[in-house]
Amino acid sequence: MAIEPKTRQKKAPKDRDGRMSLGAHLVEFRKRMFRALLAIAVGGVLGWLISDQILVALSTPVSAITDSQGRAASLNFTDVSQAFDLRLQIAITVGIVVSSPIWLYQLWAFLVPGLTRKEKQYAVGFVLTSVPLxxxxxxxxxxVLPHxxxxLTGFAPQGTTSLISAxxxxSFVLKLxxxxGVAFVLPVLLVLLNFAGILSSKAILKSWRIAILVIILFCAIATPSADVFxxxxxxxxxxxLFYSAALIAWIHDRRVAKRQQKFDSELVVP
Incomplete structure (x- = not known):
């Protein structure tokens, strides 16, 4: 019996201009989506395995209320399925965070055909810096969660008990x-806007007073403790991070200005 040779997997068909058809885009999207969901699922399995440790860590600030405020406090599961639902939410959250480099890359790889070479470099730099930040x-x-x-629980009257829905x-912890996390990524967005020619370094530095005021107010709300430390x-x-973004934008603007000056000098007719 003859064995047929293996055929190489063909890439998505393109037209003469190198553009993919709608059907090819849908196939590419399905492939990228499957890989991203698979990575999230694998990370979710890890999240399910460590959900006990995460629940203990989550309940620690609540348990500390008894020592700091002298009244009982505990997490409560208000219905039969809430414990399972909470573990499932923890697993999905851990899966999304752990697999973020993979699904961000899949998203970037899907958008690559529609980006220029310079825009691809900006996208890669954004992904590589935004994830760790x-x-x-x-x-x-x-x-700052315990603070x-x-x-917030300190506003309850003395002698009461804090029965907190798990x-x-x-949801409160996740939002906080x-x-x-998003606030730490915003400086990278400033650099991206500068590289794209939308925002100049002068505009970034001009708003430094407003930026610092917003940062201080945000941190004052997020860390409402007695110590200012x-x-x-x-x-x-x-x-x-804000001043680092401004510095990178300033260096980039200087390079762009030098290239433009050199280009203008070459256009001058002797």
């Missing part, structure tokens, strides 16, 4: 951690 911001959000829990508490511990890296 986002994770660092999430870590900072986790650091937020202590402040589902609502997890993600908000600070926690607030500045969160504000300093954000201010550093």
């Amino acid at each position: 986002f994770l660092a911001g999430c870590a900072a959000g986790w650091y 937020m829990v202590s402040l 589902g609502d508490y997890y 951690v993600v908000a600070i 926690s607030m500045f511990l969160l504000a300093l890296p954000m201010i550093f």
